[in-house]
Amino acid sequence: MRLLPLGLFDKVKLGGTPMATNPNRWRTIDIVIASIIAVAFGVIFWAWGLLWNGPADAIPLPGRAVLYGMWLVPAVLGALIVRKPGAAFYTLTLASLVSVAIGTSWGWTLVVQGPLEALGAEVVFAAFAYKRYNLPTALLAGTAAGIVAAVYDAVVWYPETSWTSMRLPYIAITAVSALVIAGLGSVLLVRALAQTGVLDRFAAGRSRALV
Amino acid sequence: MTTFASPPVTNPSALLARRNPVAKLAAALLFSLPLLATLDPLTPAIALVVELTLLPLFGLRHAVLAKQVWPLLLAATGVLMTMVLFAADRSGTVLVGLGPFDVTTGVLNSALGLILRLFAIALPGVIVFATTDPTDLADALVQNAKAPARFAIGALAAFRLLPLLGAEWQMLTLARRARGVDTGVRGFPATAFALLVGALRRGTRLAVAMDARGFDSGVPRTYARRQVFTRADVALMAGAIGLAALILGTTITLGLFRSII
Amino acid sequence: MSTVVLRGFGWRHAGRRAWAVRDVDLRIEHGERVLLLGPSGAGKSTLLAALAGLLPDDSGEQAGTVEIDGRSPADARDHVGIVFQDPQTQLVMARSGDDVAFGLENRGVPAGTIWPRVSDALDRVGFPYPITRSTAALSGGEAQRLALAGVLALRPGLLLLDEPTANLDPVGAELVRDAITRARADDTTLILVEHRVAEALPLVDRVVVLEAGGGIRADGAPEMVFAAYGDRLADEGVWVPGFRVPALKSPAAAGNEVLRATEVSVANRLSGVSIGVGEGEVLAVTGPNGAGKSTLALVLGGLLAPSGGQVSAFGDPKPPHKWRAATLTTRIGSVFQNPEHQFVTSRVADELAVGPRRTGRTPAQIKEIVDSLLDRLRLTKLAAANPYTLSGGEARRLSVATALATAPRLLVLDEPTFGQDRRTWIELVTLLATLRDEGHAVVAVTHDDDFVQTLADRTFPLGSSRPGEPLPRRRRS
Numbered sequence: 005m006r007l008l009p010l011g012l013f014d015k016v017k018l019g020g021t022p023m024a025t026n027p028n029r030w031r032t033i034d035i036v037i038a039s040i041i042a043v044a045f046g047v048i049f050w051a052w053g054l055l056w057n058g059p060a061d062a063i064p065l066p067g068r069a070v071l072y073g074m075w076l077v078p079a080v081l082g083a084l085i086v087r088k089p090g091a092a093f094y095t096l097t098l099a100s101l102v103s104v105a106i107g108t109s110w111g112w113t114l115v116v117q118g119p120l121e122a123l124g125a126e127v128v129f130a131a132f133a134y135k136r137y138n139l140p141t142a143l144l145a146g147t148a149a150g151i152v153a154a155v156y157d158a159v160v161w162y163p164e165t166s167w168t169s170m171r172l173p174y175i176a177i178t179a180v181s182a183l184v185i186a187g188l189g190s191v192l193l194v195r196a197l198a199q200t201g202v203l204d205r206f207a208a209g210r211s212r213a214l215v
Numbered sequence: 216m217t218t219f220a221s222p223p224v225t226n227p228s229a230l231l232a233r234r235n236p237v238a239k240l241a242a243a244l245l246f247s248l249p250l251l252a253t254l255d256p257l258t259p260a261i262a263l264v265v266e267l268t269l270l271p272l273f274g275l276r277h278a279v280l281a282k283q284v285w286p287l288l289l290a291a292t293g294v295l296m297t298m299v300l301f302a303a304d305r306s307g308t309v310l311v312g313l314g315p316f317d318v319t320t321g322v323l324n325s326a327l328g329l330i331l332r333l334f335a336i337a338l339p340g341v342i343v344f345a346t347t348d349p350t351d352l353a354d355a356l357v358q359n360a361k362a363p364a365r366f367a368i369g370a371l372a373a374f375r376l377l378p379l380l381g382a383e384w385q386m387l388t389l390a391r392r393a394r395g396v397d398t399g400v401r402g403f404p405a406t407a408f409a410l411l412v413g414a415l416r417r418g419t420r421l422a423v424a425m426d427a428r429g430f431d432s433g434v435p436r437t438y439a440r441r442q443v444f445t446r447a448d449v450a451l452m453a454g455a456i457g458l459a460a461l462i463l464g465t466t467i468t469l470g471l472f473r474s475i476i
Numbered sequence: 477m478s479t480v481v482l483r484g485f486g487w488r489h490a491g492r493r494a495w496a497v498r499d500v501d502l503r504i505e506h507g508e509r510v511l512l513l514g515p516s517g518a519g520k521s522t523l524l525a526a527l528a529g530l531l532p533d534d535s536g537e538q539a540g541t542v543e544i545d546g547r548s549p550a551d552a553r554d555h556v557g558i559v560f561q562d563p564q565t566q567l568v569m570a571r572s573g574d575d576v577a578f579g580l581e582n583r584g585v586p587a588g589t590i591w592p593r594v595s596d597a598l599d600r601v602g603f604p605y606p607i608t609r610s611t612a613a614l615s616g617g618e619a620q621r622l623a624l625a626g627v628l629a630l631r632p633g634l635l636l637l638d639e640p641t642a643n644l645d646p647v648g649a650e651l652v653r654d655a656i657t658r659a660r661a662d663d664t665t666l667i668l669v670e671h672r673v674a675e676a677l678p679l680v681d682r683v684v685v686l687e688a689g690g691g692i693r694a695d696g697a698p699e700m701v702f703a704a705y706g707d708r709l710a711d712e713g714v715w716v717p718g719f720r721v722p723a724l725k726s727p728a729a730a731g732n733e734v735l736r737a738t739e740v741s742v743a744n745r746l747s748g749v750s751i752g753v754g755e756g757e758v759l760a761v762t763g764p765n766g767a768g769k770s771t772l773a774l775v776l777g778g779l780l781a782p783s784g785g786q787v788s789a790f791g792d793p794k795p796p797h798k799w800r801a802a803t804l805t806t807r808i809g810s811v812f813q814n815p816e817h818q819f820v821t822s823r824v825a826d827e828l829a830v831g832p833r834r835t836g837r838t839p840a841q842i843k844e845i846v847d848s849l850l851d852r853l854r855l856t857k858l859a860a861a862n863p864y865t866l867s868g869g870e871a872r873r874l875s876v877a878t879a880l881a882t883a884p885r886l887l888v889l890d891e892p893t894f895g896q897d898r899r900t901w902i903e904l905v906t907l908l909a910t911l912r913d914e915g916h917a918v919v920a921v922t923h924d925d926d927f928v929q930t931l932a933d934r935t936f937p938l939g940s941s942r943p944g945e946p947l948p949r950r951r952r953s
């Protein structure tokens with residue numbers, strides 16, 4: 005029995021010794037850093053949910069979807085830092101699991117929705133053969149995740165609402181929000197993190213001056 | 216914030232709380248996911264009754280539950296607002312006349328269905344996570360669900376840092392104050408960024424510490440804490456499917472079931 | 477069961493120009509017990525990391541070779557156990573017992589023998605709690621014991637210990653040394669890094685001194701090494717046994733009281749303490765692990781609001797924890813127990829400039845302050861480095877320097893001297909003595925007996941006896 009689609013990562017492992025230098029094999033540090041990003045964003049999701057259902061209630065839907073992009077950041081951020089197959093998927097899936105564990109207002113259907121959104125971003129990185137981690141790819145991945153998320157919401161959470169005045173605008177606004185917050189936001193965040201030296205063991209963080 | 220991250224406040228020896236974490240997780244999914252397909256209020260209402268009846272078997276106190284469930288109330292008001300503003304079908308008797316936003320019995324019926332469904336789906340998840348220790352869950356995922364050990368343990372090690380983040384936040388605020396930087400609303404983004412940087416830095420060291428103790432050595436891992444998957448666990452999962460089928464069956468036979476598509 | 481051979485070994489951390497260690501040729505035989513010495517920043521921790529196979533290719537550049545029983549350290553990892561300088565970063569699992577079991581599971585030890593080995597290891601280090609104790613709730617010293625248990629349980633052939641008693645009270649340090657002595661019986665090769673030589677000597681039969689610029693300064697049986705090179709080693713910063721440090725007691729009695737705390741308490745952490753400190757005096761706060769010393773330091777530093785009692789300072793009607801941050805830094809400077817908790821920038825020089833800038837100094841003044849502190853504490857070469865990449869001793873000195881930079885009238889220091897070699901120790905202590913003689917007040921939490929003997933004008937023991945007023949001034953006879 006297999007509950008989480010984590011099995012994806014089995015295939016990444018090479019048959020031989022673990023020290024085999026397969027560039028796609030996750031190092032311990034890859035796993036831990038992706039997990040920590042996920043845990044941190046699990047908490048941010050929780051806070052964002054309170055914002056969404058609390059103060060932001062003043063902005064009626066679909067307009068409130070401008071905030072949506074935050075829920076997709078870990079997918080892009082995880083991939084930009086780890087740069088391995090499965091990074092987008094693992095990071096966002098775990099982040100949504102963590103947010104479920106600490107209690108969200110959507111209950112734990114996020115266990116289903118998280119991996120679906122994550123696949124949206126993963127597909128984009130896969131389409132570039134896991135070789136491109138630049139701004140355009142990030143924007144595209146963020147948007148893809150946003151569209152998956154919004155379509156899921158439109159079908160599952162907002163059935164019986166009007167397509168023209170609610171569901172289509174909702175999907176469009178979410179996509180733009182994801183492009184800006186998840187796509188652009190992640191690129192900027194990686195840049196800022198690289199400055200602090202915490203990403204020194206990742207390709208994203210090298211190339212600082214010698215001291 | 217959560218019972219999952221802090222010591223369980225429940226009675227861990229309760230009949231169903233004792234079950235294998237993976238079985239609990241699977242049972243909760245099997246029970247609640249079919250409910251996603253419904254729009255009528257009756258199906259989730261029956262499910263909720265069933266869930267609340269089973270609650271004592273998980274040894275969960277209602278006070279604990281209430282603490283976990285209150286965010287759902289926020290979401291419920293959101294659903295109500297959305298339906299009033301955007302419901303496509305405004306049939307039925309008009310209760311409050313607001314022109315294009317007429318509140319009709321049809322609108323309220325749909326909203327009620329969605330809200331009840333929200334609770335019915337969320338509750339099993341809340342119950343499972345409140346009665347499950349994260350270490351046990353990771354162990355069971357690896358041993359019984361064949362999740363890759365490195366990822367499950369890595370995630371667990373990161374999850375352990377969660378309660379420490381609060382202490383870290385406090386420490387950062389102190390540090391900034393000691394250095395003459397006032398912390399308030401304006402300092403919030405800087406402190407939050409510093410917290411993320413600190414968490415990642417800890418992660419880097421944690422990874423080294425794990426490697427130092429042979430985490431990535433390629434030797435097949437053994438398990439100090441055995442998680443067993445017994446017949447009772449299978450029964451729990453079968454029971455979940457049975458109950459879900461029974462509930463859907465009831466509303467379908469009564470002709471009250473409305474599907475999402 | 478391990479023989480270690482290094483040939484021309486060197487390592488340069490990514491992002492650094494200078495080599496952390498260089499030109500090390502060393503052979504350590506199976507079962508030998510070696511004390512590794514050297515000034516702060518000489519590369520001791522780096523060398524241990526190399527032996528444990530924890531310097532991945534992408535984190536720097538290697539020269540020469542390292543072999544453990546003829547294998548590369550990465551391959552020999554299952555025979556090596558290491559305890560890091562900072563034990564808190566070493567704990568992986570949420571419960572103490574699980575944490576000790578973690579290494580055993582990774583090495584595929586049969587499930588049935590794991591728990592007996594866990595409880596045996598915990599007994600050996602005197603870990604006082606049940607195995608379900610949360611690893612997040614341990615004080616610094618307790619975490620150090622747990623980390624050591626996690627490594628002893630693996631029964632490593634090569635045991636690497638980096639300052640294993642730095643944060644321990646004397647009782648704890650004694651216990652850990654006992655545990656190490658007993659591990660010796662299992663014919664383990666041991667490499668121990670410890671600045672305080674006198675305490676470590678009974679555990680070892682060979683001393684290796686690293687040279688700061690590269691190479692090995694001295695190597696041999698302890699008596700031989702210290703007899704032949706004692707004076708020079710002491711000059712270069714090694715705590716050679718028998719070399720005293722000069723006493724720096726205050727010539728004058730304490731002046732006006734600058735701060736007084738009356739019956740302060742913090743729920744669950746500190747109960748009813750009354751303490752005061754005057755201008756021109758150094759007050760040492762001592763006591764066992766977990767007594768509440770760090771908590772008291774935070775309260776006195778105006779960083780934590782006491783849950784009971786009052787603190788008043790500098791004649792201000794408001795208590796320190798209600799002052800504005802900019803006011804606080806000019807009056808009270810704090811140094812935290814963990815230096816890294818204190819850093820707010822990503823450059824050493826910026827770190828020192830933060831305080832003076834907040835208090836409105838001109839750029840020229842700031843530069844002068846920063847440069848002179850860097851120079852006095854031997855950090856000039858690291859001015860542009862990231863504070864989080866410093867060695868243990870360097871990070872400690874930087875954190876003390878940040879508090880000195882605003883020249884506050886009162887300094888509250890939590891373990892200001894741990895991890896220092898003799899030379900930087902004297903530098904630090906002299907700096908504090910100068911400030912004291914200029915009329916500044918100093919409160920120092922410390923486990924360091926030399927510090928108390930040398931500098932403290934009064935001692936305030938917390939926890940062990942009932943907390944009350946300070947003991948009478950302690951004089952060296």
Ligand SMILES: Nc1ncnc2c1ncn2[C@@H]1O[C@H](COP(=O)(O)OP(=O)(O)OP(=O)(O)O)[C@@H](O)[C@H]1O
Nearest residue numbers: 489496516517518519520521522865866867868869
């Ligand atoms: N991760 C790192 N990145 C860059 N430089 C580093 C890193 N770790 C250590 N260094 C540098 O390498 C040198 C040697 O450091 P190391 O920690 O090995 O010293 P040490 O002998 O253990 O000193 P101490 O007694 O102060 O702990 C120092 O100058 C330090 O700044």
Ligand SMILES: Nc1ncnc2c1ncn2[C@@H]1O[C@H](COP(=O)(O)OP(=O)(O)OP(=O)(O)O)[C@@H](O)[C@H]1O
Nearest residue numbers: 613615616617744745764765766767768769770771
């Ligand atoms: N943030 C915290 N929250 C709750 N309890 C704490 C916290 N920090 C410390 N404690 C507890 O308060 C007590 C006093 O801790 P404190 O850190 O002040 O001790 P200490 O005397 O400095 O010990 P050490 O010598 O090990 O540094 C300990 O029992 C500790 O477990």
Ligand SMILES: [Mg+2]
Nearest residue numbers: 521561867868
């Ligand atoms: Mg060191």
Ligand SMILES: [Mg+2]
Nearest residue numbers: 769770771813
């Ligand atoms: Mg302390």
